[in-house]
Amino acid sequence: MRPLRNIIQKEIWHILRDRRTLLILFGMPIAQILLFGFAITNEIKGADIAVLDRAQDIHSQAVTERLVASGYFTVQATVHSEPEIEQLFRTGQIKMGVIYPSDLGAHLESQQPVEVQFIADATDPNTATTLVNYGRAIVGDYQRELAPLAQPPRQIQTELRMLYNQELESVFLFVPGVMTIILMLVSAMMTSIALTREKELGTMEVLLVSPLRPPLIILGKVIPYVLLSMINTLLILGLSVWVFDMPIRGSFVLLFAESLLFVITALSLGILISTRTSSQQVAMMMSLMVLMLPTILLSGFIFPIESMPQPLQIISHIIPAKWFILIIKDIMLKGVGWAFIWQETLILTGMTTLFIGLSIRNFNIRLS
Template sequence: MKRFIGFVKKEFYHIFRDKRSMFILFGMPIAQIMLFGFAITNEINNVKIAVLDQSKDTETQKIIQKISNSSYFTIAQEIKTESEIESVFKKGEVKAVLVFEKDFIKHLQTQKNAKVQVITDATDPNMANTISNYITSILQNFIQEKNKNNKQAYQIQTQTQLFYNPAMKSVFTFVPGVMTVILMLVSAMMTSISITREKELGTMEVLLVSPIKPFQVIIGKVFPYIFLSVINAAVILLLGYFVFEMPIEGSLFLLAIESVLFIICALALGILISTLSDSQQTAMMISLFGLMLPVILLSGFIFPISSMPLPLQVISNIIPAKWFIIIIKAIMLKGASFSVIWKETLILVGMTLFFIVVSIKKYKIRLE
């Protein structure tokens, strides 16, 4: 029995000495419960909306103030004409536009009835539906408070209009999201495993000291995955277009260029992971747990980023998938040009260069 107890103690010592085991046992569960607990939510917070107030009277100002004071919405801007609505939506920051009819207070006082139009960006149908319900609820609450001191009941009619996805098809959200997840995980994971395999077998150093230059070795290892990932992207787009009737409103050429840029970014991230990993198992663990959860939860694919706590919103900015989802939705559903998505494109380019530079430095350190 003493031998058995001694053996168990030894195993405990081995586990406590191994930082990776400790991270898997305690670090990963804590990280996952924090991510799932804060990121997975159907509620909305601090959603940016725009206002088109064609009446500009005391009642509309009270309503705007009431909406602004709620934790659900932030008045991002006020627009002057209906022609500005689509350009506001194309920029991607504003998720809804609140339109007050002309002579709002006059209609409310004389006809006891006034109209408010809620126009939502339905590229994310679930979020659009939630926004519409929240705004309607605030308007109803406003009119109930107003009716407390009036004998005759006032009414506000809410008219909803959906931009880009009037049929509320969820596939409009899932095709860009699934494409992003597949390209990120396949590109990064396969690249990191491929290069780590060479290191694990001891052949990477042989390749790098051969007449072939180091960057040529890396490009040679990565190029097949660029080709295969491009095929994956094309298959997903074709299935989305022909099977699920996913529209492609923007330029196919721009969509192709942006997709290749994201693939290269993901491959560069895979190379970086390989420099941090000594074995295929470690590379697989980093790729799966270090990429899969953040890509799904913090990219805006399923859950709105604006509803997450501020620390998670900040962290989401370093997730390449977030910027690619914004780009691909803007091109496919909104028909956006490069002038609309240049900022997101520049961020992806910067991330790609960062991953490549760090990877090259790491490889040089390993060969010294």
């Protein structure tokens, strides 16, 4: 197996001597996990609001205090007219405006309907909806406290339990997604580039004229990337467990084995791409367009698959990343074992076999 070791050794030299590759390989996972973990979050904390208090009584003050005390809002400005609120929206200083009517206290005490107005900046619809809902809930709570007996007798109370992620930490959603993207990127893009580079330089020809069998050449070139990807997996899992307190409720060995399977799926895609292209540029563009974009958009990582139109939902089934994200979530968050993920595993295995089969076919066509 000396020739195989030779190729692996050479590939490691290539990787170690290419600073940019190294940076992509190890800098990106860390940067992405930290970015998604800290900066990008669905939760809202301390959104700036403006208050137009026409009531100026204990009730309006109490509601404002509660808004602030919830932690979701910070009073950025107290204003005296509606145009002022508009002005603050325009300059982007606030996310929401709150207007109390002058008859707030009187109506509350006489138990008449009362209107507190929330104005939100819907250029960001998700945030606007969330803010308005939070505000509405806080006002509703206050109202019920004031008149506990006034509750209609048949009101349905809803009780919420958020399973598997009780604090609704968004990092729990992002870690599986980022891990998937990184493994896809490193495994598929890097291998397709590494393989096409040999074609571009003409060294592939020399390797093919040598007694080395083509599968051995590819195996030798791919093994270093498997190792790197697995190191990356450990790095990402380590960060998510120790920095973001993400649990691994299921078996770590199973998680690792599934990651290895997904890495091999991605590698086989990378090999498939390299059999169809002969320049590094094209390989990179194809990896980005064919692999990265669908992985990010259609895997359920950012946009929920359930809310996609039917055709996109169907397409999402052929995205390997979708199945891998399901597997990671099942193992890490739900803590389930093999019995619950064997179907997803089987699908990934099937896809991998297909990709490898197609690669071999393309390779043979090219040789003949």
